[in-house]
Amino acid sequence: LFFLRWRNHPLSHIPTIGTSLPILSYVGAFRFIHHARDLLQEGYDKYRVFRIPMIDRWLVVVSGAEMNEELRKFPDDQMSFEHAVEEMVHTNWTIQPDISRYPVHVTAIKEKLTRNLAVVTPAIVNEVQLAMDELIPATEKEWLPVTGFQTMMKIVARASNRIFVGEPLCRNKEYLDIAVGFSNDVIKGTAVLAFVPAFLQPIVGPLLPWPRWAKRRMYPIVKPMLDERRNQLDQQGEGQADKPNDCLQWSMEEARLRGLGHPEDLLVQIILVLNFTALHTSTISFTHALFHLAANPVYIQPLREEAERVLQAEGGWSKAALGRMTKIDSFLKESQRANGVAGISIFRRAMKDVTLSDGTYIPKGTILAAATTSTHHDERNYENPDVFDPLRYSRLRERENESTKHHYVSTSAKDIGFGHGKHACPGRFFAANELKLMMANLVLKYDVKFQDEGQRPENEWLSINVMPCQTAQVLFRRRAAS
Numbered sequence: 001l002f003f004l005r006w007r008n009h010p011l012s013h014i015p016t017i018g019t020s021l022p023i024l025s026y027v028g029a030f031r032f033i034h035h036a037r038d039l040l041q042e043g044y045d046k047y048r049v050f051r052i053p054m055i056d057r058w059l060v061v062v063s064g065a066e067m068n069e070e071l072r073k074f075p076d077d078q079m080s081f082e083h084a085v086e087e088m089v090h091t092n093w094t095i096q097p098d099i100s101r102y103p104v105h106v107t108a109i110k111e112k113l114t115r116n117l118a119v120v121t122p123a124i125v126n127e128v129q130l131a132m133d134e135l136i137p138a139t140e141k142e143w144l145p146v147t148g149f150q151t152m153m154k155i156v157a158r159a160s161n162r163i164f165v166g167e168p169l170c171r172n173k174e175y176l177d178i179a180v181g182f183s184n185d186v187i188k189g190t191a192v193l194a195f196v197p198a199f200l201q202p203i204v205g206p207l208l209p210w211p212r213w214a215k216r217r218m219y220p221i222v223k224p225m226l227d228e229r230r231n232q233l234d235q236q237g238e239g240q241a242d243k244p245n246d247c248l249q250w251s252m253e254e255a256r257l258r259g260l261g262h263p264e265d266l267l268v269q270i271i272l273v274l275n276f277t278a279l280h281t282s283t284i285s286f287t288h289a290l291f292h293l294a295a296n297p298v299y300i301q302p303l304r305e306e307a308e309r310v311l312q313a314e315g316g317w318s319k320a321a322l323g324r325m326t327k328i329d330s331f332l333k334e335s336q337r338a339n340g341v342a343g344i345s346i347f348r349r350a351m352k353d354v355t356l357s358d359g360t361y362i363p364k365g366t367i368l369a370a371a372t373t374s375t376h377h378d379e380r381n382y383e384n385p386d387v388f389d390p391l392r393y394s395r396l397r398e399r400e401n402e403s404t405k406h407h408y409v410s411t412s413a414k415d416i417g418f419g420h421g422k423h424a425c426p427g428r429f430f431a432a433n434e435l436k437l438m439m440a441n442l443v444l445k446y447d448v449k450f451q452d453e454g455q456r457p458e459n460e461w462l463s464i465n466v467m468p469c470q471t472a473q474v475l476f477r478r479r480a481a482s
């Protein structure tokens with residue numbers, strides 16, 4: 001049976017990295033857990049389209065900027081992002097079904113958060129400064145060791161939640177623990193389901209306890225705020241003068257617009273899912289950049305000078321000021337190129353049989369993605385791609401007619417850290433704003449270094465995720481009069 005299934009497998013015509021033989025392909029799938037980078041690179045170097053065994057499915061990966069462009073251009077009815085995410089992350093069970101059915105938070109991010117960035121920037125600045133002072137209590141006299149990843153996670157969680165749910169919840173320890181823990185729960189749930197055969201997933205999936213536990217713990221904490229906001233909306237409508245400017249409020253208004261009323265359960269899910277999409281991605285991205293800075297403290301001075309100059313010229317912190325910090329923008333973008341948060345992006349699920357331009361037939365139901373890390377380290381796309389060149393993008397922006405390109409938030413077929421096309425990360429404008437002001441504050445307040453200068457801890461790949469070392473300690477020293 002195994003042999004027959006293998007012979008007739010609908011993807012058997014696509015070259016495999018590792019072996020496609022029955023049972024032995026599981027060896028490849030286990031290798032993928034710790035060696036995804038090598039396997040993706042091998043496929044990228046050899047083929048335009050290849051497949052890689054994962055524990056519960058085959059993943060078809062396209063190679064090169066042209067194929068990335070082709071993948072992102074497919075309309076949703078041929079290649080669906082939502083269905084790909086549902087199948088990869090099992091959102092119905094690891095998060096909850098309502099969130100895919102009523103993604104009001106995506107509309108809130110796309111239509112409200114991005115447009116209101118200038119309005120919310122002072123609040124993010126305030127939260128970042130409070131959180132840094134509290135969580136990095138370094139003095140001028142000695143170096144304070146700080147666990148980079150964990151501390152940046154706490155700062156990102158506070159700053160992001162200031163704009164997701166506002167004060168004082170963004171500083172509530174129990175609330176933040178649930179919000180941060182939920183992302184780990186989703187990852188745990190996805191990993192469990194990867195080991196469950198597809199036909200048993202509809203039975204095991206609903207039994208996953210974590211999403212229900214998170215909701216149950218979160219509900220009493222947010223309930224008073226939900227009630228208060230509901231009353232205000234009932235009494236004064238959306239026109240109320242001093243209404244909160246945050247994602248929860250925008251999601252509540254969007255839910256009303258869609259005729260969903262006041263869906264308490266969905267709103268709790270939205271708070272959790274916002275944290276799931278934002279916290280790990282932003283923390284990983286910032287920690288990668290922090291590690292470059294700590295390994296090479298010579299990078300600090302140009303960023304610091306830029307922040308000081310711009311803040312003086314603009315009269316303080318604002319979205320416009322952050323827009324002028326091109327070196328900091330470039331530093332974060334280069335770190336995303338060199339490291340990134342995941343080895344693949346532009347996830348799609350084929351909703352129909354399609355044939356790619358190179359002639360590869362893709363049957364309905366196939367999950368496809370682009371090879372992010374390999375694209376970003378391809379010398380056809382970048383000069384000296386393996387060199388970390390912090391001002392690579394700010395130099396490019398100085399060229400004629402290029403000033404509007406190469407921003408941290410820009411995407412292209414060669415630049416897919418935020419995905420590319422219609423489903424490119426809608427939160428990237430907010431993320432870039434937040435991470436830039438974190439970086440500017442950090443260089444203005446502190447000197448940083450690693451114990452062993454020049455040594456950046458190796459990234460850790462877990463399946464497709466590219467993690468900075470989670471235990472690495474960075475030394476912080478407060479600058480005089482900062």
Ligand code: HEM
Nearest residue numbers: 277278281282285345346347417418419420423425427431
């Ligand atoms: C540096 C931080 C971030 C990175 C690197 C990142 C990266 C990504 C990537 C790669 C995708 C998938 C695109 C694709 O496969 O085509 C995505 C989607 C998404 N991201 Fe982000 N993201 C970040 C921050 C955020 C933040 C802060 C938010 C929320 C405020 C957010 C909300 C979302 C949402 C809602 C989607 C799904 C889009 C859709 O349904 O069309 N992300 N992100």
